[in-house]
Structure formats: C-alpha cells, structure tokens
Amino acid sequence: MIVQRAAVICEFNPFHNGHKFLLEKIKEEFADEVVCIMSGSFVQRGDIAITDKYARARTALENGADMVAELPTVYAVSAAQVFAKSGVQIAYELGCEKLCFGSENSLEELYSLLDVLDAQETQKKIAGYMNDGDYYPLALSKAVGNDLSEIICKPNNILALEYIRACRSYGIEPIAIKRIGVGHDDTEVCGNIASATKIRELLINGEDCSPYTPMRISEPCQLSDIDQIICYLLRSKNPAEAVRLLREAGIANISIDLIYAFPGESLAQWHDDVLQALLLDVEHISAYALSYEEGTPLERMLREGRVNEADEELQRQMYYDLKDLLEAAGYEHYEISNFARQGFRSRHNSSYWNHTPYIGLGAGAHSFDGRRRQWNVAHLDQYIRAIGEGRLPAEGEEIDAVTYYNETVMTALRTCEGIDLSALTDGQRQSCLRQAQRYMEGGLLAIKGNRLVLTREGLFVSDMVMSDLMAL
Numbered sequence: 001m002i003v004q005r006a007a008v009i010c011e012f013n014p015f016h017n018g019h020k021f022l023l024e025k026i027k028e029e030f031a032d033e034v035v036c037i038m039s040g041s042f043v044q045r046g047d048i049a050i051t052d053k054y055a056r057a058r059t060a061l062e063n064g065a066d067m068v069a070e071l072p073t074v075y076a077v078s079a080a081q082v083f084a085k086s087g088v089q090i091a092y093e094l095g096c097e098k099l100c101f102g103s104e105n106s107l108e109e110l111y112s113l114l115d116v117l118d119a120q121e122t123q124k125k126i127a128g129y130m131n132d133g134d135y136y137p138l139a140l141s142k143a144v145g146n147d148l149s150e151i152i153c154k155p156n157n158i159l160a161l162e163y164i165r166a167c168r169s170y171g172i173e174p175i176a177i178k179r180i181g182v183g184h185d186d187t188e189v190c191g192n193i194a195s196a197t198k199i200r201e202l203l204i205n206g207e208d209c210s211p212y213t214p215m216r217i218s219e220p221c222q223l224s225d226i227d228q229i230i231c232y233l234l235r236s237k238n239p240a241e242a243v244r245l246l247r248e249a250g251i252a253n254i255s256i257d258l259i260y261a262f263p264g265e266s267l268a269q270w271h272d273d274v275l276q277a278l279l280l281d282v283e284h285i286s287a288y289a290l291s292y293e294e295g296t297p298l299e300r301m302l303r304e305g306r307v308n309e310a311d312e313e314l315q316r317q318m319y320y321d322l323k324d325l326l327e328a329a330g331y332e333h334y335e336i337s338n339f340a341r342q343g344f345r346s347r348h349n350s351s352y353w354n355h356t357p358y359i360g361l362g363a364g365a366h367s368f369d370g371r372r373r374q375w376n377v378a379h380l381d382q383y384i385r386a387i388g389e390g391r392l393p394a395e396g397e398e399i400d401a402v403t404y405y406n407e408t409v410m411t412a413l414r415t416c417e418g419i420d421l422s423a424l425t426d427g428q429r430q431s432c433l434r435q436a437q438r439y440m441e442g443g444l445l446a447i448k449g450n451r452l453v454l455t456r457e458g459l460f461v462s463d464m465v466m467s468d469l470m471a472l
Contacts (some may be wrong), residue, residue, distance in 0.1 A: 004032035006098040006175070007091035007165070009071070009084065011039045012056040013049050016065070016199055016213040017192050018102070018179065022063030025177055033066040035094050037087045039076035046077045051217055059215045068096065077234055085169075086164035092170040093363070095381040103160045103176040105151060110176060113151060114161050118143060127297075131306075243280045253344060255284035260268050261310035261317045262290055270318045274325045283344040286337055287322050289315050297424045316460050323456070336414045336454075336462055353411040355404075372398050401425075406470040413466050418453030428471075435469050 006026050012019055026034050038060070040053040049056070057068040075426075091099055103110065116122060120259035122143050129139035138156075151157060160176060167174040188200060189318050194212035202209040203217060237364035241257070246254055258277060260270050277285060292299040292309065294466060301307045323333055331339035335353065338346060338368035360367045374396035377383050399407070412419045421429050436452060439445040444458030444465055458465055 004031040004098070005033045005035060005094075005096045006100050007035045007037055007087075007094065007096035007172075008065075008100055009037045009087035009091070009352055011043045011049070011196075012036070012060060012314075013039070013043050013075075013196050014051045014199055014203075014213055014217060015059040016039065016194065016196060016215075017057050017194070020063045020214060021193075022100070022177060023060070025227050026175075027064060030098055030100060030175055031141060034064060034100075035091065035096055036060050036065045036068045037071050037090050037094075038068055040070045040073055042073050042077050044077060044080075044083055050203060051215065063214055067094075080162045081165075084159055085166040086390050088166035088170055090164065092172060093378060093380050095379065096172065098173045098175055099163055100175045100177055101156075101160055102179045103153070103165055105157060105176070106177055106178070106258050107174065107176040109151075110157065110160055110164060113148065113157070114164055116148060117161060176356045181196075184456070186460065224279070239276070239280055241281060247421050254280075254282040255286065256280065256282050258285060258287040258322075260287060260322065261288050261315045263307040263309070265310065267314065267317050269469070271321055271325070274322055278325065284346065285331065285339045287339070288337055289319070305428055319460050320456075321465075323459075326332060332416070334416045336459055350415075353415050355408070355411070371404070372396055401428075402471050409469045410466055413454060413462065413469070415454065418448070418451040420451055421447075422450045431471065432469055437464055439468070 008022065008026070010019070011440065022034075023034055037059075038053065038057060039049065041049055043049050053070065060068050069090060070226055071083075071087055071090065075082055078086070088099060103471055105113075117140070125143035126139045129142050156179070164174045166172075189212065192211050194202075194209070199209045199212055202212075242364060243254060254426070255278060258273065260273075286304050290310075298307070302309060331341060332345075334345050338349070340346070350356075355368075355370065357370045358368055360374075360376065363376055363380045363383035365376050365452050367374045374394050377386070377393040377395075383393055405424070408419060408424075409432070419432065420431070432452065436445050436469045439458065440447070444455055444461065446455050454462055454465065
C-alpha cells in the first residue's frame with residue numbers, strides 16, 4: 001500500500017478551528033498522513049508564541065496531524081522566502097509528496113500571479129524600491145500596481161507564492177485550500193471560526209476563546225529553553241546590552257563574529273569597531289573579510305557596479321590592525337580568523353583542524369575515524385527503514401595518503417601550531433620543505449622547533465602558500 005503524505009508549514013499560534021478544518025480537508029481529499037512543520041517558541045514576526053510549542057503540537061496531533069516537526073527558530077523568524085523554502089526542504093526530507101496551505105485564491109490564480117511577479121521587469125522594480133529602503137511587501141506592492149498588490153500582498157498569498165517556488169525546486173505538489181469564514185488577520189468571527197489574530201486579542205484581553213479553538217489555553221507561553229529566550233531578547237539589543245544579558249543568565253563563555261572590508265568602510269572605522277568589540281570583554285572573537293558569494297544580492301550589486309569591493313591593500317591593513325589590537329589586549333591568535341582568551345579556543349573547530357575523529361548519529365550525519373569519512377543517507381524515511389532492517393544506510397570514502405597530507409597542510413597551517421613535521425613521512429616532509437623553501441626565504445613561513453608555521457606576513461596570503469605546499 002502506497003501512503004500519500006502531505007505537509008503543512010504552520011505556526012498554530014494558537015491552533016484553532018480553521019486549522020482543524022484544514023487538516024480534516026487534507027485527509028479527506030489529498031493524503032493519508034499529514035506532517036505539520038511548525039514554528040517553535042517564536043513565530044515569523046519574531047514574537048513569542050502565545051502558547052508553548054508542546055501544547056500546540058499536542059493539539060495538532062489530537063486533531064488530525066500524524067507528526068509534528070519543529071521548524072528551527074532561525075528559519076521560523078525569517079522572511080517569507082526563507083521561512084517557506086526551509087519548511088519545504090524539511091517536508092521533502094520527511095518524504096512528503098504534497099504541500100497543503102490555506103489561501104484566499106485558487107492555485108491557478110496563484111500561478112498567474114507568480115508569472116507576473118517573476119517577470120524580469122517586475123523583479124527590477126522590486127530591487128529598485130528595496131534599494132531605496134522599502135520593505136519587501138511595500139516594494140512588491142509598488143512594483144505590481146494597486147490592483148494586483150491587493151491580492152499578492154495578502155499575508156497568506158505572499159507565503160503561498162513562496163511555497164509554490166520552493167515546491168518547484170523539490171518536486172513537491174503544491175495544493176491551495178480555500179480559507180473558510182474569516183481572513184488571515186480578520187478581527188471579526190464567523191460562527192465558530194476566528195482568525196489567530198482575533199484569538200490572540202481575546203487571550204490578551206482575558207476573554208473566552210474556547211468557541212474558536214480546541215486548545216486548552218489557561219496561561220501564556222511557558223518557555224523552558226533559556227537559549228531561545230536569550231535569542232529573542234538579543235534581537236532588539238545593542239552588543240553591550242546583549243552581552244550583559246548573557247552574563248546575567250550565567251553564560252561565562254561568549255563568542256562574537258566581526259566582518260570587515262564592507263563597501264566604503266575605512267581603516268579608521270574598522271579600528272573603532274575593533275575597539276568597541278574589545279569593550280565587550282568576551283572570551284572569543286572571530287573575524288572575516290566580507291566575501292561576495294555568487295548568486296547573492298550583494299554579489300549582483302558588485303557586478304552591476306553599485307558597490308565597490310575593498311582593495312587588497314586596505315583588507316591587509318584591516319587584518320593586521322585587528323591582529324595587533326586583539327593580541328595587545330591579551331587574545332591568542334590561534335587560527336587565521338580566530339582569537340581567544342587563554343583556555344577558550346573553539347573546541348569544535350579545533351577538532352577539524354587537528355583531524356580529531358568524530359561520530360555522527362542520525363539521518364544526514366557525518367563521521368570520521370581518522371582515515372575514513374562516512375555520511376548517512378539524508379532522507380529520513382530511507383534512514384529509518386534501513387535501520388529497521390539492521391543496516392546503516394551510509395556511504396563513505398577512504399582518505400588516501402595524498403589526501404590526508406593535503407588536508408593536514410590546509411588545516412594545520414591555519415593554526416598557530418602549524419604543521420608537525422615529525423608526523424609526516426620522510427617523503428612528505430622532504431616535499432613539504434622543498435616547496436616551503438622559497439616562502440621561508442621570503443619571510444612568509446618559518447620553522448619553530450619541529451613545526452612549520454605561517455609568519456605574520458604569511459597569514460594574509462595563507463591560501464596561496466597552502467596551495468603551493470599541497471601534493472598534486
């Protein structure tokens with residue numbers, strides 16, 4: 001028997017009778033099983049959910065859902081495109097063939113709207129309005145005109161269009177189900193149907209909402225996950241307030257990331273940023289030059305000449321300014337991009353740089369035993385089925401001597417300890433030193449004890465040095 005599985009990406013904030021209707025409709029017409037991919041303690045607007053995620057999940061299971069999976073907070077609070085795409089990806093990994101969602105319009109109408117929205121002229125207009133400072137919904141509204149904007153900019157339809165886009169990428173069938181009774185943000189009720197917005201209003205005012213939801217809502221959300229509380233609080237805080245909150249919560253190991261070489265950023269501005277970072281007195285600091293990744297809006301702006309990349313000399317000066325300031329403040333420069341107080345190196349990343357073995361458990365997990373890499377199948381159904389049959393569904397590769405040597409060069413040379421020459425074979429050591437000779441003469445590499453390390457001057461051109469030391 002082939003089981004049809006459909007997904008619903010949702011917040012259920014709170015779960016109400018309209019949601020119950022949706023789940024019943026799906027099982028009645030479209031699928032045998034329904035998987036709900038639900039936001040946890042925070043919802044898309046960044047607000048704390050009105051009821052805790054466990055109560056919402058339990059109510060969904062009691063009213064037609066067969067499984068509830070949590071949409072990670074980083075995606076749950078993101079814009080519609082990220083919210084939808086991440087949810088659809090999870091649906092795919094969970095073996096769902098269909099994605100069902102509520103909409104004010106039919107699927108045919110949504111496809112027509114998407115054609116207008118994806119037209120090159122429309123996209124140019126949207127980009128222009130957003131460059132002028134408009135938020136996406138407003139930019140979208142201006143780009144398509146008043147008539148279409150009233151349809152496209154409805155909250156459910158913005159998400160519906162993104163769902164359809166994401167479904168195309170994963171081969172999932174989108175199914176639009178017409179909303180009944182009331183709209184997404186309506187404050188009126190229709191029989192026993194009320195919007196989540198209206199129910200939250202009733203709850204806040206201490207009024208009875210039981211006619212509109214099967215949930216037993218007796219008190220506001222009870223959050224037990226301190227990490228999520230902190231993440232929420234940090235969203236509206238400046239760095240100093242954020243660190244203070246973390247300290248008050250008893251967190252004694254804080255790491256921050258810095259990015260330099262922004263378009264138009266001067267050396268003086270960067271110097272001030274680093275000084276401000278030092279005032280935070282955190283245990284660990286990572287710093288990276290801004291990169292322009294292919295396919296991103298920033299890279300497109302660079303290609304179109306709308307921003308200018310910082311030149312190499314300015315980036316070099318910024319890097320050394322960072323290094324000098326942090327080392328003078330007592331931080332150890334233990335890896336090309338990482339600085340730490342004594343005893344606060346990143347243990348996770350260091351394990352990769354040191355070839356420390358690790359084991360991965362679950363679908364999609366990776367393992368490394370020192371000489372072999374292995375990765376489990378990512379598809380959850382396939383993984384569970386194989387485990388039930390007593391076999392591990394994994395692929396792997398043996399790390400040969402040349403690959404192991406090249407990885408040693410690439411990872412160990414990033415660290416202040418450098419390459420342990422005594423750990424290499426005689427042939428590898430001789431080849432390494434032969435290739436390194438011109439860099440040692442040029443002051444980019446040095447031998448300390450029995451280790452080959454990058455010098456201060458070599459750190460900024462480390463990619464070039466490491467590439468030349470690798471075996472072909």
